[in-house]
Amino acid sequence: MARLLITVTALAALLSIAACDEIPGVSTSTTITKKSAPLTADGPAAPLAAVDSPDGAIQRAAAVVRVDPLPDQNAKLFGVGGGDPAMNGLDAHIAFFRSPAEGWAVYRIGDILDYTVLSTAPGRVDLDLRESTMDSATGQIGDRHRKVIVQWTVGADGAAPAAVTVTPAA
Template sequence: MIRSTLALALAAALLAACGQGADQQEVAAPAALEPSGAPETVEVDDAAWLQAAASVIEMQPLPDLNAKVFGTAAGDPAVNGLYTYIAFFGGAAEGWRVFRLGDFESFEVLASAPGRIDLELRESAIDAESGQVAASTRRIIVGWTPGEDGAPPQTISVTPAA
């Protein structure tokens, strides 16, 4: 009990001392913008495709690969809910060729190279015995063979990785 009280007191003293250095400068918040003209009213854009675009909540462009990894909000956010995809741009006539990778909490692109990206995925599942949500992290390699003349791939592969 005495040891934990001393530890808390020491931690509080250290935190208080951190903010008292003579060389520290207070950073001012940026000033709010001042209007310089009349406002314009903008109406709702109800194009159907914008509903899907507005669902995108995370995106990692891969410009060297003419691709991107992105996630859309869906499902139960307490247990995953980030539907994750990789998409390859096929040009103005074709648009994007999209492949679903899965339903995760989050993703991180670890590395990318022609024909391959390495991803770290965080996901959760409900433990059958306890009923509690258990989180885990795993890695995968997404591979593909580009089509002729750099066209998007017809298929991709997903391989577990260490």
Template sequence: MKPVTFMIALLGLAACDAEVESRKAAVPAEQAAPAATAAPLTAAGSAATIQPEADDRAQQAASVVELTPLTRQGDATVKLFGTAGGDPAMNGLYTHLAFFDSPAEGWRVFRLGDFLEYRVLSEAPGRVDLEIDESVMDDASGQIGGRTYRVIVGWTVAADGSAPASVTVTPAR
């Protein structure tokens, strides 16, 4: 249950990211959170004051701007996530694939690349097919252009359910 609680906290912190406003425009309307329709709450006690986190891990968690749980991986807990960084006009979504190993070990994380965005096309145990949009610089003209391509991200599913030692990224059509 702790990984779920942690991810909820991460999503809340992601709204604090300086670049999140520029990414909100890219979220399709059907994926946006529904507007609140409940009446505002009325205070029923004294407010508790909370100080900012001093742990560096909170800073890293606050950089998460995209999260995609992979739900067809059997008993394994696997997710794609992106952190904001760099120049958002030239990619800036550092995209990772993460496997929960154990409470003692935490997550095993693989960096897939620096993209504008990714979309999951399909998934199966040990595999996720992605469509990736990225910025590219034309060295001759200095103009930023874009390209879209597809890849197959694969890994060996261990019989004991442990996280893989490596993943592969294969160009696809």
């Protein structure tokens, strides 16, 4: 049963990543090819049932709209969609795998429009964050870019870090 739940959760996350191609302001590291000719059915259709889990894990997985693995870091950046996409709407996180029993150590970077990975190094990722701004006098929505350094010290034997920091950068 646990293996089925993991498989369904992974499938939901992959489907949500594929679906976000049509959400304005949200990008993924997955490229969807649209140049292929439509497939022709070759057998009977199999119906799928809507899936949910009592703890809401499937719904949370479906909210993932972007995933960027960090090579050789046992880590990934990911974004969860939600809220008003005109004013940010991508809740960005960095996560470090602990173990199958413990899952991931997850740290929230912030609510932004989008991020670009500028560079990576052991214990570090440099990001360009794109954020919505609101002019309180006029009510006009604008946007800005700010650069940050996300750093951590890897634990003993590659364990997840105990702390992560975000530092403004030029």
